[in-house]
Amino acid sequence: MEEEKKGRRDFLGMALGACAAVGGVGALYAAKRTWDPLPSVKAAGFTTIDLSAAKPNELVVEKWRGKPIFVLKKTPEMKENPRDIVIGSDRFLVTIGLCTHLGCIPAYQKDNLLFFCACHGGKFDTSGINEPGLPPPSPLEIPPFKIDGTKLVLGEEGPEYKAMLAAGITV
């Protein structure tokens, strides 16, 4: 009798525990999904920019997914780099304008030909490459892009972007 009672109570305890665990996991999943970016936020993630109006060594800042996008038309004197986006005979630097250290916006110093981040002193050259020995661990990131004539669609992955990804130039 006592043994039987104990067995029944153990079973009830385990059944209750299992139900509570399933409910708990479900609630955690719902809580996680509630904090995910909303579909409307994700859908607004495409921006088209026109590169034909850009002037050499003059930084243009566009906006994509709330982040600043640096567009710099390179002068012939500036070093070529596989990170350049080539349209006709023009070469462009197009990157997300956030320091890869902690996400501040570096300022472009036109005369020194470099991007300087005021937060922790990071520096990037006109190809977006970080200067070694400073806090930023990697070059400025290139956003997903697709070339469309003289226009660039940000958020869409064109063949040139996929080639850069495959070559490990950006993440």
Next chain:
Amino acid sequence: MAHFEKANSLNEWLDQRIGLNTLKRVLNTEYWIPKDINFLWAMGMVLAATFGLLVISGIFLLMYYKPDTNLAFDSVNYTIMSEVGYGWLWRHIHGVGASIVFLIIYIHMFTGIYYGSYKRGRELIWLSGMALFVAFSAEAFSGYMLPWGQMSYWAGMVITNLFSGGSLEAYGLVEWIRGDYVPGDAFLTRFFMLHVLLIPLVIIGLIVLHFGTLRLPHVNNQEGADIDFEEAAALYKAGKKKESKVIPFSPVFLSKDVFVMGVYFILFFYLVFYNFDFAMDPVNFDPADGLKTPAHIYPEWYFLWSYEILRPFGKDAGLIAFGIAQIALFFLPFIDRSPNVAPAHKRGLFVVWFWVLVIDMIVLTAMGKLPPTDPTFALIGQIAAWTFLALGPVLVLITMFEKKIGKGV
């Protein structure tokens, strides 16, 4: 069922139902505090009172604040500051209180370290206190987002980016915390929830725990003396108050606390009425702009020391150093190997260690405020950061060889 008799007073009526007299005895009139203490022992109640002021001023701010990226900035800087009657008072109490509460927390912590109040039975007091420090930090950070000025936005950007884990590139986690690619409406509203509900609940729970951890080991005293509380209490209750080494928490100790609080609140309200600017960063009076970083981003003064530990290293090393700095103080009761519960000046090298820690944290704080461009200051910051990291192992060494102090003095 318990036996109930007709009560002759409200007190008796309540005593029968919720054990009021027992409660009073355990928590107040027979909760014994050593006599051998000084004004630093009042900081706990000063903190409790300041937290109370923050809650009250927060309740009034809550009535006009709008957690919406389009409305938040104006609801604070226009509606509350110039339209709401005495709205400025609540905001200045809240802003000054948030800043001063950290000053008192640091004094409270360093008092505990100086007198060895985290040892031999008092470990949980220290651990629950450190948990409170973390909860207050989260509360301060989430509150700093709410006016949605430039510093709110960029502090939110930088701090949430820490969760990408350096080279782990966990941007999915960062976007999940923000609910967006950048701090936006979802971010502001969820930090509003954290600031006004979830974290305050956690803080209140932790305060109860912190008080609870004090009850059995009792508070420490100036000499770290091992008091026989039962004997001392018996003396006090027998009317030999002079001979007894203890006083009851209420009303005797509390009346000392109230005096210190009186002095403290004169200073506090002087700041609220005449010198509130130090708690209001001028950059945060520009509305948030995701396309313009302020020239120099720095946290409020109470976070500067840990921010400076992050700064001089590369991304991953900086994150690791920062992580260590955030949790290092939790381990204090376990890395202090000395059995002595005594004030630092009686513990040989420990007193040197203590003051090096204090000065190092002040140097880190000062360097954290300066722009990163000056190489001399960057070097001083780097040395101070390394010093902080080295202080842990050094403490283990010096306390292992610390001479045991003979008791009975």
